[in-house]
Structure formats: structure tokens, C-alpha cells
Amino acid sequence: MLRALAVVIEADLKTLLRTGELPLMLLMLGSFQFLFFAIGSVLRKEEQLFFQLTGYGDSVLYQIAGMPILFLSIGMSWAIGQFVIELGRGGKLEQLQTTATDFRVVIAGRFIVMAIMSLLYYLAITVPFIQIRAGPEVLSHFLPALLVLMLGFVPIFLFAVVVSVVMLLARTEALIDLVSSIVYTFTGVAYPITVFPAVVQTLASLLPQTILAETVRNIVLLGVLEPARLIPFIAVALGYGVFSYLLYSKLEYSVRRGGRYEVVTE
Amino acid sequence: MSQGAFTRMEVAISARGLVKNYREGGLLRRRTEVRALDGLSFEVGYGKVFALLGPNGAGKTTTVRIISTLLLPDEGEVTVAGFNALRSPRKVRERIGVVLDPDKGHFLRLTALENLTFYGTLQGLSRSEARSRASALLGEMGLNGSENRMVEGFSKGMRARLAICRALIHDPEVLIFDEPTSGLDPISAREVRAKLRELGREGKSVLVTTHNLWEAESVSDEVAVVNRGKVVAAGPPQEVKRAFGLKWYVELEVEGRLRPEELPWMAEVAVSERGILTLKIAVDADPAELIPAIVSELRSRSLTVHSVTVREPTLEEAFVRAVSGAGR
């Protein structure tokens, strides 16, 4: 199993590097983050009001620190869903399903590759911007933030699996865009969720992105890590774990019944 | 357990009463059902090359996908290498090598060697085992010069050969090929057929589909003619021909004056430019014993016999009969 996982990761990394997708992706995400930084720095905002709403003194830092979680989340959903679609189109999914290795090992390999990419992105793009804006005193916050981020990959990955499976079952790619806009608006990665009604806040806190964004910001910007914050993490991860497991079994069965390994998503 | 061992020794693949309906449409469109398989059964003995032969849409690919554990039938049972393909797909997957579409399933940005090492490792080999076996197979299939090239740049024939290497990478006991020669030029196709025969000689059990009758005849020990999701004839190619009551033809080139209606047999006669006549006589059984009688009969009419050719019935005819005879 580990041998198979290693070879999947290797194949995926090689493919990523050979397509030249990687530098393009980093460039795009980098310029997006730069825009937030630049516009945020130029515009004058009601920082006092923002502090009252969120407990953070700097709205620019707030956004910069949250943004990677959005990218991470969208990236994962795309990475898993598109990955499966792409495999299906090339006849690879079928071929993989005739091997002795469970397809979930292949998805896990993909996850590890995406996690490595996300960490690289965080270190190469987010960290420098925060450094410039907040000064050297936040430097010591990055290591614990990184660890929490890695822990947070798990529920976000499982969330992505749920989204991808639903997308494949419903045979529509548009779902990813819907989820992306929900994540962007309601999980506090860009706007504080405290501005929303209590119901929305409660629903938002069921999304792993909300918890991760808030925890990482706490660590990076305020230097606070409350161990109690890790409990919702684990709870949400478990919840998505069970849910994605059930959905996956349903998908596998439905694909095997219908014989549709090529997801026609027009 | 003993049941499994028994089955394993007797038959490599057994399909019994397979029924499969494809559902089309969905939430917003009207649901329709297409019956792809309608009670299809056959058995592939150990060490045999077995051809599923049928026209487009007969249900060959559907059958192959069910046997390869990719598709669940609505009814019926399948065992492959002694294991139930519907309930124990993992066990079956460990023991089969599959070529679905010889053009597909490759990772285009990986090299031939990387592709095979990848699939070999997923099939349970160690990296080094997979690599060395991959190199050997690429050599056997004439791809040794291209092992470090990305598959992206491979021609259809090269991809087909790579697909065969991929199916063989873990040295499985059962091999399943869906139209492995489709789209190949005659030379590549011949190489693929030679490989199929070689696998049969090595004692592998091979299921191959084709709509090419000559191909089925040339590679397989047994054939099943499939039409509209049913087996309409099965057995060794020779037996299938006999079962369909096919004719042998004796073709003779003769010179001299001849009135066909005076001959004791029904014969088609054609005249060539130089006055050579070609007689085509249809007979029900192997005409070996009849030939001397035919020749002496012609000589007695002062005809010169230049040549005698015996044409065996081809599966082509069996095929046309089976297809036009069923359900029309």
C-alpha cells in the first residue's frame, strides 16, 4: 500500500512539473494575494470598527492570513474533482480500477501532493506578505501556524472529497464554483463572519475552512494557540471522514452499476 | 475453498446468464433502457485463447467490463480465476490483466517505462521488480528504443503495444483484451495476434473480443459468436462452422468445352480471357475424398484440369448466418 502511495505521488509530481502547471498556478495565486495586499494598503478603512467586529487590528493582515485557506480549499476541491474527471477522460480511471490497488490510495497520493503544494505556497507567498506588513515579531508564529495548517489539511481534504463526489454523482462541474463562493463569503477567510446572523455563523462553523482560518489567524497575528480550538477541528474532520466514506461507497457502487467512468460534465 | 480450487482448475472465466440493461436519461430527461446483454453465458478453459465474436453493439465490451470487475450486471454470475468477480473484485483484479481501449489508460506525461513501473507497483510488485519486468516487456514488444520517451508522442500502434505490456506487467493468469487490434496497421495487428497466440502457448487464459472473423479464427482455440447480447454459437472454430452447416468450396481451373448444366453437381462457372474456366462447386463436408471423383469426371469430358483449390468455410459465413438468423 505504501509502495503504491509512493509511486502515485511520484507520478503526480512528475506530471505536474512536466506540464508547467505549477509555476503558472503559483504566479496566479501570488498576484491575487499581492492585489489584496496592495489595495488594502492604499485604501483607508474603519480599522476601529473592524477591531470591534473581529478582535483584529489590521484588516489587510486579516485577509492575507485567511486567503491561503480559501485557495487551499478551492484548490483541493478542484484538484480532487478535476483529477478524477481527467482520469476518467483518458481511460485511466477504468484502468486503475482493474488493478489490485484501491482507488482511494490514488486520491490519497493526490492529496499529499496538493498538501505539499499548499505548504510551498504558504511559505513562498503568504509568509513574506505578512512579514512585510506585520514586522519581524510574527516570525516565531509561523511554525505553529504551519503545523495547524497541516492538521487542517485533513478536514479540508475530506470536504473536497465530499464536494467532488457530489459533483461526480450530480455530473456537474458548476458545484465547485458554488462551493468556492460560499467558502469565500461565509467562512471568514475574507470577511469576518461576525457580521452575519447567528444562524449563518453556526452553519459556517461546520465548514472546516472557518475553523482553520480563524485558528491560523489567531496564531499568526495574535500569537495565540488555544488547544481547545483543536477539538472542533477533530470533530469536523471525523464528521467529513464518515460522510465522505459513505458517499464514496455510494459513488463507487453507482459507477460500477452504470458503467460510467467518464464523467460527462458539460 | 475446495469449491474455489476446483473451479480454478477447470475454468479460468465463467459467465452465466448475464443480463445488463443500461439506463439512459435522468432527473430531467425521460428514462430509457437499453438491453446490452440478454442472458449471455460462456466458459473459458484454463490455458485457452477464447474469442468473443460479434458485430458492433453485440455486447462484447459490456461483457468484458463485467468480467474485468468494472461493471455490475443486473443478473448473472461471473467467476474469474476461481473468484467471484461481482462480490470479490479485489481478488479478481490481482489475477487479471486488462486492455480495454488499447489507445487509452496511459499517463501521457510519463514515459513508457514510468507508466509500466507505475501500474506494476499498483499491481503489487516492488519498484525494482516492476522496473525490470517493464524493461523486459518493452523489449519483447519492440518498444525498447522508446522506453524513456513520454507516451504523449507515441503512435497508436506503440500505445497498443504498451497497453499489452501494461496488462502483462504482473504476469497475471487471466488476460482480457477488448479489440486489441482495432485501428492498427496490418503489421502491428499481426504482431498483436502473434502475442495472443504466444500467451496461449505459455498457458495463459485469454479472452479476446473482435469483430474480425479471420482474427478470431487465427488466434483462438474457441469462439463464441455473440449477437444482441446472447451467444448464438460456441465451440472450436471448426465446430462452429459445422454447426452452421457451412459449405466447403472446390475451385477448379479447367480448359476445354463445357456445358455446365450437364455436370452432375451444381457449379458456378466463370470464364477468363484466355478461355480458362473456373468451376466453383459447393459441398457439405470436407471434400478430400470427392476431389479425385470430380477430377476424373471432368477428364472424362475431355477437359484439362489445371488446378484444384479447396476453400474452407470461413467464420464470416457463420457470422452472417448467426446474425441474420437471430430475432429477425
Ligand SMILES: Nc1ncnc2c1ncn2[C@@H]1O[C@H](COP(=O)(O)OP(=O)(O)OP(=O)(O)O)[C@@H](O)[C@H]1O
Ligand atoms: N454506457 C452505455 N450507456 C448506454 N448504452 C450503452 C452503454 N454502453 C453500451 N451501450 C449499449 O449496449 C449495447 C452493447 O454495447 P457494447 O459496447 O457492449 O457492444 P460491442 O459488442 O462492444 O460493440 P462494438 O463492436 O461497437 O464495440 C449497445 O446497444 C450499446 O449502444
Ligand SMILES: [Mg+2]
Ligand atoms: Mg466494443
